[in-house]
Amino acid sequence: MDTTHFEEIFEAKLARNEMIEPKDWMPDNYRKHLIRQISQHAHSEVVGMLPEGNWITRAPSLRAKKILLAKVQDEGGHGLYLYTAAETLGISRDELIDQLLTGVAKYSSIFNYPTLTWADIGAIGWLVDGAAIMNQVMLQRTSYGPYARAMVRICKEESFHQRQGYEIMTMMARGTPEQRAMAQDAVNRWWWPTLMMFGPPDAESPNSANAIKWKIKRESNDQLRQRFVNQTLPQGELIGLTFPDKGLTWNEEKQGYDFTAPDWAEFKNVISGNGPCNRERLAMRRRAHDEGRWVREAAQAYAAKNKRYQAVA
Amino acid sequence: MTKQEALGKYLLRLADTNLILGQRLAEWCGTGPFLEEDLAMTNISLDLFGTAEALLKYACEVEGKGRTADELTFRRPEREFTNILLVEQPNVDFGATILRQLFVDAFDYYHYSELSKSSDPIIAGVAAKASKETTYHLRHSESWVIRLGDGTEESHQRMQNALNELWRFTDEQFEMNEVDAMLIEERIAVDLAPIKAKWLEKVIPVLSEATLQIPENTFMQRGGREGKHSEHFGFLLAEMHYIPRAYPDATW
Ligand SMILES: [Fe+2]
Ligand SMILES: [Fe+2]
Numbered sequence: 001m002d003t004t005h006f007e008e009i010f011e012a013k014l015a016r017n018e019m020i021e022p023k024d025w026m027p028d029n030y031r032k033h034l035i036r037q038i039s040q041h042a043h044s045e046v047v048g049m050l051p052e053g054n055w056i057t058r059a060p061s062l063r064a065k066k067i068l069l070a071k072v073q074d075e076g077g078h079g080l081y082l083y084t085a086a087e088t089l090g091i092s093r094d095e096l097i098d099q100l101l102t103g104v105a106k107y108s109s110i111f112n113y114p115t116l117t118w119a120d121i122g123a124i125g126w127l128v129d130g131a132a133i134m135n136q137v138m139l140q141r142t143s144y145g146p147y148a149r150a151m152v153r154i155c156k157e158e159s160f161h162q163r164q165g166y167e168i169m170t171m172m173a174r175g176t177p178e179q180r181a182m183a184q185d186a187v188n189r190w191w192w193p194t195l196m197m198f199g200p201p202d203a204e205s206p207n208s209a210n211a212i213k214w215k216i217k218r219e220s221n222d223q224l225r226q227r228f229v230n231q232t233l234p235q236g237e238l239i240g241l242t243f244p245d246k247g248l249t250w251n252e253e254k255q256g257y258d259f260t261a262p263d264w265a266e267f268k269n270v271i272s273g274n275g276p277c278n279r280e281r282l283a284m285r286r287r288a289h290d291e292g293r294w295v296r297e298a299a300q301a302y303a304a305k306n307k308r309y310q311a312v313a
Numbered sequence: 314m315t316k317q318e319a320l321g322k323y324l325l326r327l328a329d330t331n332l333i334l335g336q337r338l339a340e341w342c343g344t345g346p347f348l349e350e351d352l353a354m355t356n357i358s359l360d361l362f363g364t365a366e367a368l369l370k371y372a373c374e375v376e377g378k379g380r381t382a383d384e385l386t387f388r389r390p391e392r393e394f395t396n397i398l399l400v401e402q403p404n405v406d407f408g409a410t411i412l413r414q415l416f417v418d419a420f421d422y423y424h425y426s427e428l429s430k431s432s433d434p435i436i437a438g439v440a441a442k443a444s445k446e447t448t449y450h451l452r453h454s455e456s457w458v459i460r461l462g463d464g465t466e467e468s469h470q471r472m473q474n475a476l477n478e479l480w481r482f483t484d485e486q487f488e489m490n491e492v493d494a495m496l497i498e499e500r501i502a503v504d505l506a507p508i509k510a511k512w513l514e515k516v517i518p519v520l521s522e523a524t525l526q527i528p529e530n531t532f533m534q535r536g537g538r539e540g541k542h543s544e545h546f547g548f549l550l551a552e553m554h555y556i557p558r559a560y561p562d563a564t565w
Contacts, residue, residue: 073355297465298460298468
């Protein structure tokens with residue numbers, strides 16, 4: 001079949017900044033790219049529940065406990081929106097989850113780091129959610145309709161996540177010397193992995209060119225990373241926390257901070273499975289999936305039985 | 314015992330049952346059998362913490378010693394917690410969790426709806442809110458118990474095992490002592506005998522629709538009212554109390 005005509009319509013839509021919808025014709029590679037990106041994003045939300053979930057039962061006040069529970073629940077909800085968006089591209093949630101559990105699909109490398117103290121909950125909200133927002137705000141204008149709409153819903157909730165994290169850090173930074181040290185230690189550990197969240201430098205990012213061409217992404221990894229650094233530095237200064245980068249200096253000319261690049265060898269190592277918690281995260285997702293199997297089967301069996309009863313009656 | 318003291322004990326007892334069950338359900342967060350159910354359990358947990366906090370705040374007021382809800386939650390020793398034993402039982406699996414939930418939800422459903430008519434306006438207000446929430450909780454646990462009991466062979470067996478384990482903790486919900494006697498007189502608390510009748514009327518048909526057998530001649534366990542807990546409880550508290558006890562001078 002000659003697809004030139006369809007391709008022209010597709011390109012024209014992109015050129016007019018119109019959204020591509022599930023029923024529209026789209027190039028195979030565009031569909032594949034989206035399935036990969038949206039499902040990775042969904043998996044990240046769901047795996048991301050684990051490091052923070054780790055502290056729910058130990059949250060130090062009733063208020064903190066409720067906020068963290070609600071936050072982790074939001075992330076699960078984000079996972080749901082995103083799986084639903086991915087399903088509009090012709091793949092089922094079961095298949096996607098299978099890809100995660102068999103290690104075929106990836107998720108954000110950040111969640112392969114451990115949450116060691118309560119301050120890590122603050123650092124994740126402030127830095128990790130802060131970084132995620134940079135990316136997600138951009139994705140509200142991504143070219144695929146269902147993905148863009150999922151992002152609009154998600155962004156509404158994300159700013160609350162970032163604020164609650166910063167609030168934890170503020171309380172700790174202004175608290176006892178022990179709390180302060182804990183907060184600083186958390187920033188020291190989460191800073192570099194957070195910078196890695198934006199992906200490799202533009203020059204070495206294999207999927208970026210297509211993503212920009214198809215208007216899936218509208219800004220590059222390096223642009224987003226720079227914006228994140230510019231936004232976050234003053235926030236840290238305000239509460240007296242420092243960042244573990246001696247190369248941080250204000251650059252008047254570019255009206256932004258210069259900063260040292262993270263250790264990309266570590267990044268590669270973590271995404272290829274060798275981060276401190278890769279095995280634990282996958283093992284936990286597999287365990288939950290396996291231990292939930294009898295529940296899902298029972299629900300199906302009951303529904304099938306009831307259909308039969310109704311047919312007989 | 315003065316009326317004030319009785320009220321304080323009563324509020325703590327109600328609050329603790331909500332608090333400890335909230336804590337148990339929170340353990341599921343991120344590891345549910347599927348995403349929708351994960352979110353549902355978190356919702357219930359959040360509701361329970363909300364009710365617990367409202368009751369604890371009132372308990373602090375009644376006590377009048379300037380303690381806060383957080384101090385009551387994070388600084389009280391084991392023996393001062395007076396939740397029922399049922400809610401501190403380990404989650405075991407989704408089946409045991411949801412059956413435990415059915416038992417508590419059915420009790421809360423009838424109890425809070427009566428308690429919303431309490432002569433104490435604060436208790437009445439908390440109960441009215443909790444009563445609305447419990448309607449959803451009960452619908453949720455009830456439908457799961459039926460589906461799992463009458464699902465597959467494996468799910469049926471798991472539910473029967475859970476019932477055999479947990480039935481012995483159900484009667485404690487209806488236990489009354491001099492605290493209740495004093496407060497029932499004032500129309501602050503409600504008589505739990507009629508609640509028990511309604512509870513049985515609700516729970517027995519659900520279990521039978523779920524094709525489950527209530528174990529016979531079960532010795533009913535008790536002790537929560539006097540702070541005599543199971544051995545599981547100390548670990549639950551150790552986890553919950555860890556930070557405030559490790560850093561007693563810090564605020565969070
Ligand atoms: Fe999220
Ligand atoms: Fe978030």
